[in-house]
Amino acid sequence: LMEPITASTRIPLSDERVLSFDELYREHRDRVFAWAVRYGAGRVAWAEDVTHDVFLQLHRHLPRLETDDLGGWLYRVTANVALTRLRSEAGWLSRLARLFTREEVDRPDDVFERRDDGAAALRTLHGLPPKERMVLSMAVLDGLSQREIARTLKLSEGYVSKLLARAWDQVRAAGWEVPDEP
Numbered sequence: 001l002m003e004p005i006t007a008s009t010r011i012p013l014s015d016e017r018v019l020s021f022d023e024l025y026r027e028h029r030d031r032v033f034a035w036a037v038r039y040g041a042g043r044v045a046w047a048e049d050v051t052h053d054v055f056l057q058l059h060r061h062l063p064r065l066e067t068d069d070l071g072g073w074l075y076r077v078t079a080n081v082a083l084t085r086l087r088s089e090a091g092w093l094s095r096l097a098r099l100f101t102r103e104e105v106d107r108p109d110d111v112f113e114r115r116d117d118g119a120a121a122l123r124t125l126h127g128l129p130p131k132e133r134m135v136l137s138m139a140v141l142d143g144l145s146q147r148e149i150a151r152t153l154k155l156s157e158g159y160v161s162k163l164l165a166r167a168w169d170q171v172r173a174a175g176w177e178v179p180d181e182p
Contacts, residue, residue, distance in 0.1 A: 021059055028071070029055070032078050039082035046085070053081045124174045132167035135160055 032054050036047035054077050058065075065073065125133060138144045138152070146164065150157045171178055 021062060024058065024070070025055055028074055031071070032074055035075065035078045036082060039079070039086070050078065050081050050085060054078050057081070121176070124171060124176060127174070128167055128170055132163050132170065135163045136167040136171075139164060 029051060033047055033051045036050035036054075037044065040046040040050065054074065057077050058074070125137065128136065134153070135149050138149045139146070144152070146157050146160045149155070150160045153160070155163075168178055
């Protein structure tokens with residue numbers, strides 16, 4: 001079990017001083033947040049999530065952590081947490097991009113280049129009626145078959161097929177190029 005984060009959580013320093021987790025957090029949070037904002041291309045909420053995860057890892061590792069290079073450790077952890085989130089996001093954005101274009105996102109840099117397209121695709125997806133949005137999301141983003149969607153939603157396969165066809169028609173009508181066989 002992880003010890004709760006409190007002001008009494010302490011880490012010994014090489015010069016025999018002891019700093020609490022709270023002190024370490026106050027001392028390093030702005031720098032970690034700045035790195036996260038940079039990695040997240042200016043997305044504040046994203047950077048806050050990364051910062052939170054970094055300090056959770058700091059708390060978990062406090063008893064075993066060498067404090068001589070705490071800044072370096074925080075930098076490496078921030079980079080690793082951010083990279084993991086970007087990879088996850090790239091995977092999600094890749095599925096979203098395939099929803100409309102079937103193009104792959106190959107490099108993490110592509111995530112940044114497609115952010116505007118991704119936002120426009122999300123607006124189109126959110127503009128669909130609820131049932132069409134649900135089945136299209138389940139089919140493309142979650143990779144479910146029409147049979148699996150029908151079972152999950154307790155609908156007939158024919159109705160799911162009709163909803164998917166309507167959804168694709170609305171996506172095309174919104175100006176998106178979609179594959180012939182979605």
